[in-house]
Amino acid sequence: MTNLQGKRIWITGSSLGIGRSLAHELGTRGASVVLTARNEETLNTVGREVENLGGKVSIKPGDVTDLERMKSIISEVESEWGGIDILIANAGTHIPSDPVQFDVDEYLNLMNINYGGMLRCMEAVIPGMLERRSGRIVGVASLAGLRGMPTAAAYSASKGAMINFLQSSRFHLQDHNIGITIVNPGFVRTPLTDKNDFHMPFLIEPEKAAQIICNAIARERSEVSFPFPFSWTIRLLRIIPHPIYNWIMTRVWRRMKNN
Numbered sequence: 001m002t003n004l005q006g007k008r009i010w011i012t013g014s015s016l017g018i019g020r021s022l023a024h025e026l027g028t029r030g031a032s033v034v035l036t037a038r039n040e041e042t043l044n045t046v047g048r049e050v051e052n053l054g055g056k057v058s059i060k061p062g063d064v065t066d067l068e069r070m071k072s073i074i075s076e077v078e079s080e081w082g083g084i085d086i087l088i089a090n091a092g093t094h095i096p097s098d099p100v101q102f103d104v105d106e107y108l109n110l111m112n113i114n115y116g117g118m119l120r121c122m123e124a125v126i127p128g129m130l131e132r133r134s135g136r137i138v139g140v141a142s143l144a145g146l147r148g149m150p151t152a153a154a155y156s157a158s159k160g161a162m163i164n165f166l167q168s169s170r171f172h173l174q175d176h177n178i179g180i181t182i183v184n185p186g187f188v189r190t191p192l193t194d195k196n197d198f199h200m201p202f203l204i205e206p207e208k209a210a211q212i213i214c215n216a217i218a219r220e221r222s223e224v225s226f227p228f229p230f231s232w233t234i235r236l237l238r239i240i241p242h243p244i245y246n247w248i249m250t251r252v253w254r255r256m257k258n259n
């Protein structure tokens with residue numbers, strides 16, 4: 001088990017929700033956190049909260065769709081702190097998609113933030129990790145990335161892309177002592193899910209999600225899916241034959257439409 005105390009950890013999307021709770025949890029565990037999101041004011045508030053919990057903080061506002069900014073954040077952190085040990089690529093969003101009202105720009109925009117955002121942050125941190133022959137990349141994907149879900153065509157695609165990219169990258173990066181942890185949360189209560197108007201099964205609090213994610217990082221796990229009952233339901237849905245999956249999800253979709 002890796003002790004996260006003193007580890008230099010870059011968390012994207014750390015102004016709200018899961019990212020904010022991760023910053024708190026890692027601050028409590030004595031890590032040094034670099035906080036990135038677009039809203040600098042909210043980041044400053046989270047930074048003060050983390051310092052009060054005992055963590056060291058560096059505020060680096062930025063948009064994960066801006067590669068040059070992601071690279072400049074890392075060069076600033078390399079000169080201030082000597083580098084990043086762990087990247088948590090968490091910044092992301094969800095927009096429900098209805099392919100009857102097809103909107104390619106919206107779908108590609110979601111891909112650019114969720115999947116493209118992770119790629120840009122990886123491009124920024126990997127050279128330093130290769131040089132130090134040490135590092136870990138944590139991608140916050142989703143259970144929705146494991147199989148296509150109703151209303152989530154674009155979101156499931158972006159999270160599936162993250163999962164597959166990281167699973168494949170693992171083979172190359174592990175030779176350089178860079179580990180990969182893929183995180184697949186179910187429903188977590190955050191400003192993102194506060195917008196949902198449907199029942200969210202097995203909804204958990206962001207503090208609980210942050211604890212599970214930090215434990216998985218400390219244990220250098222390759223993949224973690226939670227919460228337990230929901231993740232096993234989704235895993236089962238993943239392995240059952242397509243006709244049975246389609247039959248079940250058609251009924252789920254009809255029920256969602258009628259509510």
Ligand SMILES: NC(=O)c1ccc[n+]([C@@H]2O[C@H](COP(=O)([O-])OP(=O)(O)OC[C@H]3O[C@@H](n4cnc5c(N)ncnc54)[C@H](OP(=O)(O)O)[C@@H]3O)[C@@H](O)[C@H]2O)c1
Nearest residue numbers: 013015016017018037038039063064091092187188190192
């Ligand atoms: N909540 C869930 O149930 C759930 C389930 C599975 C997976 N996830 C994933 O977990 C991650 C965090 O979700 P959340 O629920 O905590 O969402 P959230 O409450 O909406 O927070 C999203 C965070 O990402 C930042 N962000 C969004 N777009 C950004 C961009 N272009 N550049 C930089 N930062 C950006 C936001 O800050 P700014 O607006 O200030 O930039 C905010 O800090 C996402 O990747 C999400 O897909 C969430």
